[in-house]
Amino acid sequence: MTENNSHNDQFDDLFRRNEDHMDIQYQEEDWLKLEEKLDRQEAKLAYRRRLGYIAAAAILLISAIGYLTFDNYSRLNQLDRLMEEQMTLNDRPTDSGRQETPGAADSTENEFGGDPGTTKPASGQDSTADQDGLNRVEEEPSDIEKAQQRQTSTTTPGIGIDKAEFKLVADCIECSAVDRLDRDPYTIDGRFSSANIPNLQDSKKDAISAYLFEKGDISGHNHLSDRLSRFSIGIKATPDLSTVGGLSNFQSPGYSFGVDIAYKINERLSVSTGVARSVVRYNAGEGGYDMPGYLADGMIPDQMTGECILLDIPLSLRYDVLNFSGSRIFATGSLSSYIMLNEAYRFGYEDSYGSTTEYSYDDRTGTSHLMSNAGISIGYEHDLNSRFSVRIEPHLKIPLRQVGVTNVRLFSMGSFFSLSYNL
Amino acid sequence: MFYAYGMSITLYYADSRDEAAEILNDGFMKVFSNIKSFDDSKPFKPWFRRILINTAIDHYHKHKKHKQAEHFELYENQFSSGEKILSGIAYKEIIAMIQQLSPAYRTVFNLCVVEGYKHKEVAKMLDISVGTSKSNLHKAKQNLQAMLEKNLT
Numbered sequence: 001m002t003e004n005n006s007h008n009d010q011f012d013d014l015f016r017r018n019e020d021h022m023d024i025q026y027q028e029e030d031w032l033k034l035e036e037k038l039d040r041q042e043a044k045l046a047y048r049r050r051l052g053y054i055a056a057a058a059i060l061l062i063s064a065i066g067y068l069t070f071d072n073y074s075r076l077n078q079l080d081r082l083m084e085e086q087m088t089l090n091d092r093p094t095d096s097g098r099q100e101t102p103g104a105a106d107s108t109e110n111e112f113g114g115d116p117g118t119t120k121p122a123s124g125q126d127s128t129a130d131q132d133g134l135n136r137v138e139e140e141p142s143d144i145e146k147a148q149q150r151q152t153s154t155t156t157p158g159i160g161i162d163k164a165e166f167k168l169v170a171d172c173i174e175c176s177a178v179d180r181l182d183r184d185p186y187t188i189d190g191r192f193s194s195a196n197i198p199n200l201q202d203s204k205k206d207a208i209s210a211y212l213f214e215k216g217d218i219s220g221h222n223h224l225s226d227r228l229s230r231f232s233i234g235i236k237a238t239p240d241l242s243t244v245g246g247l248s249n250f251q252s253p254g255y256s257f258g259v260d261i262a263y264k265i266n267e268r269l270s271v272s273t274g275v276a277r278s279v280v281r282y283n284a285g286e287g288g289y290d291m292p293g294y295l296a297d298g299m300i301p302d303q304m305t306g307e308c309i310l311l312d313i314p315l316s317l318r319y320d321v322l323n324f325s326g327s328r329i330f331a332t333g334s335l336s337s338y339i340m341l342n343e344a345y346r347f348g349y350e351d352s353y354g355s356t357t358e359y360s361y362d363d364r365t366g367t368s369h370l371m372s373n374a375g376i377s378i379g380y381e382h383d384l385n386s387r388f389s390v391r392i393e394p395h396l397k398i399p400l401r402q403v404g405v406t407n408v409r410l411f412s413m414g415s416f417f418s419l420s421y422n423l
Numbered sequence: 424m425f426y427a428y429g430m431s432i433t434l435y436y437a438d439s440r441d442e443a444a445e446i447l448n449d450g451f452m453k454v455f456s457n458i459k460s461f462d463d464s465k466p467f468k469p470w471f472r473r474i475l476i477n478t479a480i481d482h483y484h485k486h487k488k489h490k491q492a493e494h495f496e497l498y499e500n501q502f503s504s505g506e507k508i509l510s511g512i513a514y515k516e517i518i519a520m521i522q523q524l525s526p527a528y529r530t531v532f533n534l535c536v537v538e539g540y541k542h543k544e545v546a547k548m549l550d551i552s553v554g555t556s557k558s559n560l561h562k563a564k565q566n567l568q569a570m571l572e573k574n575l576t
Contacts, residue, residue, distance in 0.1 A: 011564065012536045015517055024427040024434075030444040037452055359484055 044364070058259065065233075065421060069387070228386070230264040234420035236276065238395070242412045244284040244306075251305065254279040256312060256414070268320040276312040277341075280412065281305075290407035301347035302356070308404060311339040314375065327382045332393070334375040338403050339368045345406060361405075369403045373410065381420075391418040428468065429475055434518050435533045436479035438526070446482050450475040476538065480548055483530045520570045528563035535560050 237257040241250050258276025265271065284304045291300060316334035344362040379393030393416040399409035429447045437443035453474050461470055521529055534545045535556070542556040549556070 011568070015521065015532075015567070016537055024430045026426055027444070030426070030448065033444065034448045034451055037448055038455075041452065041456075361485055 044366075062235075069421070229423040232262045232264070232420050232422045234260050234262070234274075234391075234418050236260060236274075236391075236416045236418035238414040238416045240278055240280055240412055240414045242280045242282040242410055244282050244288040244408045244410060246411065251281040251283045253414075254281045254307075258312070260314075260316075260418075262318070262420070268323075270318045272316045272318065273314065276314075278310050278312050280308045280310060280410065282408070282410065284406075284408060288408060290402065292405070292407075302350045303348040304406065305346045305348075306404070306406065306408070307344045308340055309342040310403075311341060313337045313339070316375075327380065330379050330381060332375070332377045332379065332395075334377075335371045335400075336373040336375055336397060337368065337370045338372050340365045340404055343405050363405070365405050367405065369401065372401045372403050373397045373399055373412070377416070379416070387422045389420045389422075391416065391420065393418065425471060429471065432472060432475045433479060435521055435537060436476075436483070436530060438522055442482075446479050447475065449482070450478040453478060476534075479533075480530065483526055483549070486526065516574070520567055520574075523570065524563055524566055528559050528566065531556050531559040532563035532567075 235258070238255070240254040240256050242254065243250050256276045256278035258274055260272050260274025260276075262270050262272035282305070284306065286300065286302050289304055314334045314336045316332050318330050318332045320328045320330045322329040342362070342364050344360065346358050346360045348356045348358050350356050375395055375397040377393045377395035379391050381389050381391045383389045395414060395416060397410075397412040399411060402408060403410055426447070429450060430443055433443040433446040433450070434440065437446055450471075454471065457474075461467070521532070524532065530549060531545055534540045534548065535542065540548070542553045542560070545551075546553045546556045551559075
């Protein structure tokens with residue numbers, strides 16, 4: 001036993017390193033390889049820095065847009081309050097005029113229900129109430145009142161509604177007022193719909209519609225459209241179910257989130273692009289991948305589990321199939337390019353006894369795959385207001401070519417949840 | 424200075440000189456990236472050696488072969504016919520013998536015999552069982568013994 005141990009020690013000592021005995025000559029090519037590695041690392045660091053700058057700029061941009069939106073709404077609310085105050089001031093003398101002069105009430109009632117062709121409330125020529133009430137207010141009119149009076153005096157003839165009701169209509173025409181209504185007073189094709197104006201009698205609605213139709217006034221809506229850019233930006237996120245070779249054998253879900261920008265070509269068609277960071281997990285059996293020889297010394301594993309972090313850059317064309325008031329259903333077709341940021345795999349090898357040996361591969365490959373997947377989706381979009389909208393968009397991506405270091409044909413499915421802002 | 428020292432370590436874990444240089448370069452990259460974590464009050468060489476061994480283990484995980492069948496018979500005797508005495512075998516020949524082992528045998532042999540780790544530690548480092556570690560060491564020694572005998576005859 002002792003002799004055996006001694007032999008073992010002697011044997012082990014023979015192979016134990018003694019660097020003093022090593023005569024290793026320096027080779028220039030080793031340094032050149034190290035230099036290449038250092039250059040690549042520097043390039044990676046520069047790339048990460050650039051990504052950081054882009055992320056910071058994106059956050060800054062989103063913050064600025066958020067602030068401007070908030071500021072805009074604050075101003076609109078302020079204007080609303082001012083308008084309401086003015087209306088209150090405007091209505092008060094009229095009410096007192098009605099109470100003070102019994103005949104005035106009859107006259108006003110006659111205005112609302114009378115023949116539109118014979119009553120001209122804004123002119124104030126034929127009405128005692130107007131003389132006692134409205135004209136008294138007009139003695140010291142504010143700027144807004146002057147504007148209202150100008151509008152009233154030039155547009156109310158023939159409608160037969162009072163100032164408050166006309167103001168309501170006028171507000172609806174103005175884009176700022178659209179946001180205050182529950183529903184847009186204009187239909188999707190740009191026509192005015194008085195049905196969406198609350199607190200208005202049906203007869204008055206008809207009168208307003210007829211008046212606006214005669215006037216051909218869709219200017220308010222067109223004005224709003226002109227103010228909105230054709231561009232919109234958005235953020236989106238989706239769970240990701242990916243698989244290789246076919247729509248089965250799914251691994252635990254990954255996820256994807258990103259930003260996009262869209263351009264509206266016409267009422268129904270729009271194009272968009274963006275970038276999303278995706279974490280993709282999948283299983284693959286033998287034949288589901290095409291591994292290069294260097295990855296496993298020429299040995300093909302029996303199974304593989306992958307987890308890849310990639311940038312998904314889609315180019316999409318969207319068509320609005322059905323338009324409703326404030327919402328729509330759309331279909332999208334897209335082509336996606338992938339940039340593999342990191343690829344991690346676990347390869348399984350089964351031996352003749354049925355047991356499996358595994359080993360892993362993890363590398364920041366950085367390979368890009370142009371137009372590697374095609375995507376189709378059908379989605380529903382709902383307008384939160386004139387600028388913001390939310391979308392839900394189930395999608396399916398099918399492979400056009402192989403991706404990754406293991407050359408897999410990657411199927412993915414999920415459902416985007418998006419928030420868009422019309423610039 | 425550290426080039427020769429590093430190569431003397433990585434040559435034991437590689438199939439060839441090129442692979443040893445690759446492991447060494449990866450080790451240098453780790454040193455450059457983590458130099459801030461190095462404690463100045465301690466000697467540099469052990470820290471460097473630890474990094475190189477870890478890098479070699481990473482390299483093993485990345486490239487290891489899984490079929491454990493050892494084709495020792497296929498190995499040709501590549502040794503010089505100069506020294507025939509055991510103690511007089513040149514280090515180049517020792518390294519050549521070690522490099523002819525499969526990665527799994529070679530890594531376990533180096534960690535156990537050369538670096539002095541216990542089987543439990545080796546099993547943890549290589550993500551294998553203690554039994555596999557012992558078995559691989561035994562087979563590595565058998566193969567080296569056979570190579571030695573073939574070389575000395």
